[in-house]
Each structure stands twice: as C-alpha cells, then as structure tokens.
Amino acid sequence: MVLLKLKFPFQKRVRLAQGLWLLSWVAMFSGAITFAMGVFLKTELYRRSEVMHNMDIHIVPNLLMAVGLASVGINICAGKVCHDSLDLSRFPRWKTFLPPFFCISVFFSSLLLVAMILSFALQASLEESLKIGLKNGIRFYKDTDTPGRCFQKETIDRLQIEFQCCGNTNYRDWFEVQWISNRYLDFTSKEVKDRVRSNVDGRYLLDGVPFSCCNPASPRPCIQNSLLDNSAHYNYEYQTEELNLYSRGCRQALVSYYMGLMNTIGPCVLLFFLLQMSILVSLRYLQTAMEGVLGQENMEIETEGYILEKGVKETLLETKEKMMKLFQLAQVGDASDATPGTEPEAEKPATA
Amino acid sequence: MAVLPVRFTKTKRDKLAQVLWVLNWISIVTGIILFSLGIFLKVEINKRQDLMVERNLQSVPNMLIAVGLIACAINFLGGKICYDCVDTNKFLRWKLVMLPYIICTFFFTLSVLVGALMCYSMLGQLEESLTLGLRDAMRYYKDTDTPGRCFLKRTVDLLQIQFQCCGNKGYRDWFHIQWVSNRYLDMSQREVVDRLRSNVEGKYLMDGVPFSCCNVNSPRPCIQYQITNNSAHFNYDYQTEELNLWMRGCRQALLDYYTNIMHSIGLTVLIIWLFELSVLTGVRYLQTSLENVLRQGDPECESDGWLLENSFVETARTNFNIIKHLGKFNQINTASNGDPNIDRPSTAHYGPDNVPPKPSPTSS
Numbered sequence: 001m002v003l004l005k006l007k008f009p010f011q012k013r014v015r016l017a018q019g020l021w022l023l024s025w026v027a028m029f030s031g032a033i034t035f036a037m038g039v040f041l042k043t044e045l046y047r048r049s050e051v052m053h054n055m056d057i058h059i060v061p062n063l064l065m066a067v068g069l070a071s072v073g074i075n076i077c078a079g080k081v082c083h084d085s086l087d088l089s090r091f092p093r094w095k096t097f098l099p100p101f102f103c104i105s106v107f108f109s110s111l112l113l114v115a116m117i118l119s120f121a122l123q124a125s126l127e128e129s130l131k132i133g134l135k136n137g138i139r140f141y142k143d144t145d146t147p148g149r150c151f152q153k154e155t156i157d158r159l160q161i162e163f164q165c166c167g168n169t170n171y172r173d174w175f176e177v178q179w180i181s182n183r184y185l186d187f188t189s190k191e192v193k194d195r196v197r198s199n200v201d202g203r204y205l206l207d208g209v210p211f212s213c214c215n216p217a218s219p220r221p222c223i224q225n226s227l228l229d230n231s232a233h234y235n236y237e238y239q240t241e242e243l244n245l246y247s248r249g250c251r252q253a254l255v256s257y258y259m260g261l262m263n264t265i266g267p268c269v270l271l272f273f274l275l276q277m278s279i280l281v282s283l284r285y286l287q288t289a290m291e292g293v294l295g296q297e298n299m300e301i302e303t304e305g306y307i308l309e310k311g312v313k314e315t316l317l318e319t320k321e322k323m324m325k326l327f328q329l330a331q332v333g334d335a336s337d338a339t340p341g342t343e344p345e346a347e348k349p350a351t352a
Numbered sequence: 353m354a355v356l357p358v359r360f361t362k363t364k365r366d367k368l369a370q371v372l373w374v375l376n377w378i379s380i381v382t383g384i385i386l387f388s389l390g391i392f393l394k395v396e397i398n399k400r401q402d403l404m405v406e407r408n409l410q411s412v413p414n415m416l417i418a419v420g421l422i423a424c425a426i427n428f429l430g431g432k433i434c435y436d437c438v439d440t441n442k443f444l445r446w447k448l449v450m451l452p453y454i455i456c457t458f459f460f461t462l463s464v465l466v467g468a469l470m471c472y473s474m475l476g477q478l479e480e481s482l483t484l485g486l487r488d489a490m491r492y493y494k495d496t497d498t499p500g501r502c503f504l505k506r507t508v509d510l511l512q513i514q515f516q517c518c519g520n521k522g523y524r525d526w527f528h529i530q531w532v533s534n535r536y537l538d539m540s541q542r543e544v545v546d547r548l549r550s551n552v553e554g555k556y557l558m559d560g561v562p563f564s565c566c567n568v569n570s571p572r573p574c575i576q577y578q579i580t581n582n583s584a585h586f587n588y589d590y591q592t593e594e595l596n597l598w599m600r601g602c603r604q605a606l607l608d609y610y611t612n613i614m615h616s617i618g619l620t621v622l623i624i625w626l627f628e629l630s631v632l633t634g635v636r637y638l639q640t641s642l643e644n645v646l647r648q649g650d651p652e653c654e655s656d657g658w659l660l661e662n663s664f665v666e667t668a669r670t671n672f673n674i675i676k677h678l679g680k681f682n683q684i685n686t687a688s689n690g691d692p693n694i695d696r697p698s699t700a701h702y703g704p705d706n707v708p709p710k711p712s713p714t715s716s
Contacts, residue, residue, distance in 0.1 A: 144571035157568045161513060184572045186586035211574040214563040216509035219496035220536045222563040234538035 003308040008289040010300040016289075017082045020282050024079040027279055028072050030272045034112075035068025037265050044261065048254060050155050053132035056125050060262070063115035064269070070108045071276060077101065078283050085290050088299055098287050105280050112273040119262040126258060130251045134168045141210070142181040157212040163257065165250035166213035171227075173249075178203040179210060209245060218243040281307065354658035360641040361654050368641075369437040372634045376431035379631055380424050382624045386464075387420030389617050396613060400606070402507045405484040412474045415467050416621070423464070423628070426457055430635060440651045443642050450639045457632050464625045471618035478610055482603050486520045493562070494533040509564040517605035518565035518598040523579070525601075530555040531562060561597060570595040633659070 008016070042061035049055070081098070084090040137156045140149040160166055167173035185192050185204055196202050207228040214222035223244050226232035285305035292303030308315050360368070394413035397404070433450065436442035489508050492501040512518055519525030537544050537556055548554050559580045566574035575596050578584040641657030648655065660667050 150571075153571070154568055161568070180573050181571075184586055211563045211566040211576070212568070216506045216513070216564065219502075219505070219533075221532050224563070234536055 002304075002306045003311060005304055005306045006285060007302060008285070008305050009302045013286070013289055013293075013303075014086060016282060016286055017085045020279065020286060021079050021082040023275070023279055023282075024075045024082065027272075027275050028075040028079070030275060031068050031071030031075060033068075034071065034269065034272055035065055037268065038062070038064030038066075038068055041261060041265065045258070048159070050152070051130060051133040051137050051159065051250075051254070052126075053129040053136075054125075056129065057122050057258075060115050060119045060122065063111055063118070064265075067108050067111050067115070070104075071272075074101075074105045074108065074276075075279070078279060081283065082286065085286055088293065091290055092294060094287075095291075102280065102284060105276075109273055109276045109280070112269055112276075116266055116269055116273075119266065123255070123259060127251065127255050130254050131168065134251055138168060138173060138177050138179070141177070141179045144181065145183070157210065159250060160210075160212040160246065163250060163253040164215075164246050165248045165253040166209060166246040167249055168251050169249040170247065171209050171213055171245050174209045174213070175205060175207050178205060180204060180206075213245045215243055215246050220244070354656070355660040355663060357656050357658040358637060358641075359654060360637075360657050362652050365638070365641055365645075365655075366438050368634060368638050369434050372434040372437075372631065372638060373431055375627075375631050375634065376427045376434055379427035379628060380431070382627060383420050383423030383427060385420070386423055386621065386624060387417055389620060390414070390416030390418075390420055393613070393617060396610075400511075402504060403485045403489050403511065403606070404478075404481045405488070407477050407481045409474065409477060409481065412467075412470050415463075415470060416617075419460075419464055419467050422460060423624075426453075426460055427631075429453065430457070430631070434635065434638065437638055437642060440642070440645065444646075447643070447646075450635075454632065454636055454639060457628075457635070461625060461628045461632060464621065464628060468618050468621035468625060471614050471621060475607075475611060475614055479603075479607055482606055483520070486603055486606075490520065490525060490531070491529055493529075493531045496533065497535065509562060511602060511606075512562070512564035512598065515600075515602060515605040515609065516567075516598050517600045517602035518561060519601055520603050521601040522599070523561050523565055523597050526561045526565070527557060527559050530557060532556055532558075565597045567595055567598050572596070 038061045041064065042058065045052070045058060045061065081094050084094065137152050137159075140146070140152040141156055142153070143149040144153050182204070187193065187196075192204065195206065196204050199205055206225070208225035209227065211222070211224060214224065223233055223236060223241075227245075228238055230237050284307055288307075288309075289303045289305035292305075293299055293301065310318070390413045393416065394410070397409055397413065430453070433446050433453065436446060489504050492498070492504045493508055494505070495501040496505050534556070539545065544556065547556055547558065551557055558577070560577040561579065563574070563576060566576065575585055575588065575593075579597075580590055582589055636659055637657035639657075640659075640661075641655045644655035644657070645651060645653065662670070
C-alpha cells in the first residue's frame with residue numbers, strides 16, 4: 001500500500017526539479033539566517049552571563065546554530081540532486097546516498113521544533129538562574145577589592161542603567177544587603193556603630209540604593225538615601241512616589257528581554273522548518289519519480305512518485321529487519337574472527 | 353593641440369563602453385550611499401536638537417541628501433548612454449545630449465566636492481552651537497515644570513550617562529548653577545535660607561552634582577554631594593579622587609563624537625568624488641572617440657579620444673567669444689538708424705571688369 005502516490009508526467013518532473021532547485025537556494029539562505037540568529041542569541045546571553053547562575057538556556061542558540069549549519073549543507077546537496085535529476089546519466093550516483101540523507105535531514109529539521117519548544121520550556125529555568133545570579137551580584141556589589149568579584153559593582157550598575165531596573169525583584173532588595181564596603185565606613189562615628197550593632201550579622205544596612213537605580217525621567221533630583229523616611233526630604237512621600245527610582249526588578253526586565261528575543265525568533269524558525277520539510281517531501285517525490293525512469297530508454301514517460309513504497313508499519317518492520325541483519329552480520333564477523341581453528345577441524349573429519 | 357589624446361581601436365572603444373556601464377551602476381550604489389549618509393547625519397543632529405543652539409547645521413545633511421539623489425539620476429542616465437555607445441547607430445540618438453550631459457556632470461562633481469568640504473567646515477559651527485546649547489540646558493535642568501523645558505533634565509541626564517561626561521567643561525560647572533528646583537527646597541530650614549542669602553542672585557548653589565555624573569567604574573559608592581569637603585566623607589580626598597565622577601566635559605565628548613562622524617563622512621564623500629570624476633573622464637573619452645568615428649565615416653576604424661580638442665587657453669578663448677557673440681546678437685546696430693540696407697555691399701555682377709557703368713548723360 002503506497003503512501004501518498006502522485007503521477008508525474010515528464011514536464012511536471014522537470015518543473016518540479018527546477019522549482020525545487022530554486023527553493024533549495026532560498027532554504028540555504030534561510031539556514032544561514034537561522035545560524036546568524038543563533039549566534040546573535042548566544043552573544044546576548046553571554047553578555048549577561050555574569051548575572052546568570054547556570055547555562056541551561058544556552059542549548060537553544062546552540063541548537064539553532066547547529067541546525068543552521070546543517071541545513072546549509074543539506075540544501076546544497078538537495079540543489080545538486082535536483083540539478084542532476086534532469087540528466088539521466090548523472091542521477092544514478094545519488095541512489096545509495098539519498099535514503100540516509102533523508103533520515104538525517106528529517107532529524108535536523110525536527111531539531112528546529114525541539115529548539116522552539118525548549119525556548120518556552122526553559123523560561124522557568126532562566127528565571128531561576130537569573131534570580132540566583134542577581135542575588136549573588138547584589139551581595140558581592142561591595143567587594144570591589146576581592147579578585148574574581150571586583151567587577152560585580154560595574155556589572156550591576158551598568159545592568160540597572162541599561163535595563164532601567166533596580167534590584168532583584170524591586171528596590172527593596174538593596175535594603176537587605178550591605179552594599180557599602182567597610183573600607184568606606186568610618187567606624188569611629190556613632191551612627192555607623194549603631195547601625196552595625198542593630199542587626200544580628202553586624203552588617204551595615206540602610207534604606208538606600210546605589211545611584212544606578214535613579215530614574216532620569218524623575219522631575220526632582222534623585223533621592224537615594226533614607227528612602228523610607230518621609231521627613232528626611234522636603235515634599236516627599238515614598239508610598240506615592242513612582243518616578244524617583246526604577247520600579248521594575250532586574251530579574252523581570254531581563255526575562256522579558258530574552259523572552260521578547262525568542263518570541264521574535266520563534267515564528268522565523270517555524271517558517272524555516274515548514275520550508276525545509278516541504279523541500280524534503282518534494283525531493284522524495286522527485287527521487288521516487290526518477291527511479292521509475294531509470295533503466296528505461298525513453299526519458300519522457302510518465303512515472304509515479306510516492307513518499308513510502310509500502311505503508312508506514314511495513315516500512316518500519318522492514319527497516320528493523322535490515323538493522324537486525326546488519327547487526328547479525330557484524331556479530332558473525334566477530335565470531336569467525338575469534339575462533340579461526342574450528343573451521344579446518346570441521347573439514348578434517350569430512351576428508352578422513 | 354588636443355589635451356591628453358588617446359588612440360582607441362574598435363575593441364578598445366567597446367570595452368570602454370562596457371566598463372563604463374558597470375561603473376555607472378556602481379556609481380548609482382555610491383549615490384545611494386551618499387543619500388543614506390545624509391540621512392544618518394540628519395538623524396544624529398536631530399537627536400541632540402535640544403542641546404544645540406540653532407545654527408545652519410541642517411544645510412550639510414540636506415546637501416548630502418540632494419547630491420545623493422542627483423547622483424543616482426545622473427549615473428542612471430550615464431549607464432543608459434554607455435550601454436548604447438557600443439553600437440554606432442544607437443550612439444546617434446545620444447549624440448546631441450552627450451556634451452550637455454558631460455558639462456552637467458562636471459558641475460555636479462564640483463558640488464560633491466563642495467559637500468565634502470562643507471563636512472569639515474561644519475565642525476567649527478558645531479562647537480559654538482554645542483557650547484551655548486549645553487550651557488542653556490544645564491541652566492534649565494531644574495525647570496521640569498516649565499513647558500518647553502520639562503524634558504531637559506532627562507536629556508542632560510541621559511547624555512551624561514551615555515557619553516560618560518559631566519557638565520560643560522567639567523563637573524565644576526554644576527557648582528555655578530542652581531540645579532535643584534525651588535519646589536524641592538524647604539525654605540523653612542536655616543541651612544537653605546543661608547545658602548540662598550550667601551550669593552548675589554539668591555540662587556541655591558552647592559558643591560554637588562546630579563546622579564548622572566557618577567562614574568560606574570568607581571570602587572566606592574558614588575559621592576555626589578559635598579564633593580569639595582574632604583571631611584564630610586571617610587577616606588576621601590577630592591584632589592586625588594579620579595574615579596568617583598566622570599572627568600570629561602560633555603562639550604568635549606560630543607565634539608569628539610561628531611568629529612569622528614564628520615571625518616568619516618567627509619572621507620567617504622571625497623572618495624566618491626574621485627570615483628565620479630574618473631567615470632566622467634571615461635565618458636568624455638568615449639564621447640570624443642565616437643564623434644571622431646562619425647567624422648571619419650567608418651565604424652570599424654581607429655579614432656582619437658581626448659579631453660579637450662584644443663588646449664585649455666584656446667578652448668577658454670573660443671567659449672568666451674561664443675558667449676560674447678551671444679550677447680552681441682541681442683544688440684541692435686544703432687549706427688545706420690535701423691535701416692538694414694545702408695552699408696550693404698552690392699551683389700550685382702557688372703561684366704568681366706566688375707566696373708559699374710557711368711551714369712548716362714541726361715538732357716537738361
């Protein structure tokens with residue numbers, strides 16, 4: 001029972017080959033674009049890798065890059081096959097090459113779908129990774145003299161300015177961390193000593209934020225210190241004040257930025273997947289139609305093209321049997337290598 | 353005595369025409385590049401409109417845009433002409449157009465050169481415009497409630513953050529102006545009243561800067577207020593402290609930025625000018641060699657191509673005479689009182705001697 005049979009007269013075959021050749025060039029460029037999109041996404045993730053705890057999300061751009069490169073190769077081959085299908089003398093050399101080629105191509109195209117699904121599925125993992133990374137960044141903000149952590153201050157400041165955000169969830173995260181280094185605290189002053197004594201761990205905590213949280217759109221000069229003390233500033237009420245600092249948390253800002261990137265890349269990847277699958281299906285039809293022509297003297301006869309010669313179940317059984325045979329052959333080969341003496345012995349009693 | 357004559361065989365002429373056709377299409381691309389450079393410059397100037405006092409800065413990008421568009425049109429026509437020049441019959445179509453086309457293109461390349469030179473001359477005007485504009489922007493920093501100036505605070509803050517600069521020439525510029533609005537000053541406090549009274553104009557001046565002057569690379573949290581007071585902060589010496597605030601002035605930062613842009617654009621336009629000039633020279637050689645072919649009558653023969661038929665001086669003299677005669681043609685000859693027949697030489701033929709006969713005697 002042939003799967004999805006179609007009749008192909010000579011003209012239709014020629015047109016199919018030509019159209020497919022053109023389409024394979026388009027798909028080659030789309031593959032290059034997919035690769036470029038993967039590279040872009042990877043660089044964007046790398047730029048903020050200091051505030052990310054793990055690199056799980058990097059699998060999405062890695063898949064995109066791999067599939068992009070593979071599809072460039074696949075589509076070049078497809079173009080060559082189409083070019084040769086118009087010339088009967090050159091087509092037969094592709095005969096053994098095409099079945100594994102189809103398997104590999106289908107595998108790589110399905111990787112595209114996997115990448116798309118992963119980009120949605122890994123959102124929670126990205127958020128968790130950012131949560132831990134930002135928490136560490138804010139904790140080590142003051143350690144500008146510790147090697148390995150000395151750039152955290154600059155990283156966090158630049159991040160807050162560029163993404164217009166403050167803290168992990170919001171600005172209050174800064175109240176729970178000592179972000180001023182002890183090097184710049186005057187321990188002889190009473191105020192400092194009181195603050196350090198007032199909490200269990202002996203940390204200098206205050207209701208203030210770094211300057212990078214300041215919102216330039218605020219009509220008044222930035223209020224960074226004594227944020228919860230209304231009387232410390234003239235005409236100020238922290239419960240209603242919205243423009244003074246950035247109200248968004250950096251975790252949410254980064255997650256929406258990356259989700260935005262992936263949501264833009266997603267439809268393009270889907271389009272490319274559909275294009276690639278249609279090319280593979282058409283190529284399969286062309287291959288089977290051309291196989292009907294091989295061995296005949298007249299090239300211009302009408303042939304049939306199909307996707308699978310037998311039904312899906314039967315094809316699967318056949319491939320399984322083939323694989324078993326290959327496996328057995330390999331085993332027998334091993335057995336005969338291991339015991340070379342048994343054969344001549346078997347021959348001896350026969351001659352005796 | 354022709355200027356720079358070159359001998360052209362038929363194949364050489366054809367090759368020249370083909371090469372010029374390709375070069376004209378490349379020139380269309382360079383015309384598009386000029387156009388986009390003009391648009392880019394216009395956008396860059398408009399982005400910082402608030403910080404510049406109005407001067408004639410828009411003329412340079414407008415000129416680049418116009419020149420780019422005209423270049424596309426001229427080179428498209430040039431491409432068509434060169435494509436047709438391979439065939440002598442088709443050349444006859446363009447014969448009369450070619451010389452005016454070459455003259456127009458020559459003046460056009462002059463305008464490209466002028467555009468390139470304007471790019472470099474713009475910088476002087478830009479510096480003046482920026483100095484005044486930044487001074488005003490800083491003065492109106494606090495006026496976030498005045499319509500027309502309410503966005504200056506945001507503009508200046510974003511400028512200082514993006515260009516990593518502070519104030520006009522340095523951070524001390526902020527000490528001379530009141531950048532905290534009176535709306536946020538508690539007039540009942542003694543300290544505020546003292547400060548206001550301590551200077552002539554009643555301005556609230558302090559040795560502090562806005563948060564946007566803070567340097568991101570500083571190892572310590574930013575010190576914005578009481579900058580010149582060493583005792584107000586622990587372990588702080590403002591004379592040796594370099595990383596706390598941005599040290600560069602915004603005028604210098606913006607000027608460096610625009611200088612880079614203008615130099616790159618100027619260089620690109622100069623290169624495009626040289627390219628256009630070479631294409632024009634090629635078209636002139638093609639035109640003169642094809643005209644000489646027509647003069648000699650044989651399409652397959654060799655011909656000379658040149659830039660000018662006679663030397664520079666003679667060509668200038670001839671053109672000058674043409675212009676003078678054009679002027680004379682309009683003048684009326686007033687000496688003969690408008691009668692066109694006086695002083696005209698007789699055209700009658702009086703026999704082999706050409707002696708007019710004596711008048712016959714009349715009887716009185």
